[in-house]
Amino acid sequence: MKPEEKLLSQQTQGGFTLLETAAASMIMLIGMMAIMQLFALAMVYNKSSTQTTIAATLAKRQMEQLLATPLPPATELAPLGFGGQLGNANKVTGYYQNYYVDFDRNGQKGTMRLSQTPFYTDQDVSYVVTWKVEQDSVTVTDPVTNQQVPALSGLRRITVRAEATKSGMQGNAQARGGGQANSQTPETATLSTIRTPYN
Structure with missing residues (x-):
């Protein structure tokens, strides 16, 4: 070299x-x-997704219970008489159900229990399921005759809403600062159906 x-x-x-x-x-x-x-961020969104899934499950569960209950006269009160309101802030006696969640059973992480009664003293409500029953009197237009057809008498529109009492996205807002945590909307799921007097 x-x-x-x-x-x-x-x-x-x-x-x-x-x-x-x-x-x-x-x-x-x-x-x-x-x-x-x-x-x-993934952890925060995962918690929000979990809460939305639980809310949807509770709403479906309540809807199935209401559809399985014999239909009373419209003048009768809850759970299927006309009445009720949607949302945690608008609860009406007989038209809501509280649910409690315990994520740590016997010290084992990853186990979740759900109940309508608290697991321990002074436990905060985790989810509130509310429902509203109202008369459905929508008229439809017959496509053949183009005439208004009145609604079947006795139809009831049942709407169920399940919502978490605390937002799963709260941690994300707190990380951004500025007091935005209070403006976060809790995760909700809403289902609606029409029940005829024949089912």
Whole structure:
């Protein structure tokens, strides 16, 4: 090897400079911070998704119970007489049900219990299921005669709403600051059906 080639070979094998290493470390640090934020965000959205799923399950469960109950006269009160309101703030006696969730049974993480009675003293309500029964008097137009056809008498529109009492997205809003946590809407699920006097 000639002396010029040997000198050139030694210069190209000099390695990274301190500045290059610092720049690469900074880029890695920024990338890692972005990934860590995604993990935190995924946990918050996972909780919100879980609460929405539980709310949908409770709404479906209540709807099935109401549809299985014999239909009383419209003047009779709850659970299927005309009345009720939707939403935790508008609860009407006989037209709502509280549910309690316990996520830590006997110290085992990942186990969830659901009940209509509290698991321990002073436990906060986790979900509220409310429903409303109203007369359905929608008229339809006959497509053949183009005449208004009155609604069948005795139809009842049943609407069920299940909602979490605390928003699963609250952690995300608190991380952003500015008191936005209070403005987060709890996860809800709403189902509606029409029940005829014949079913």
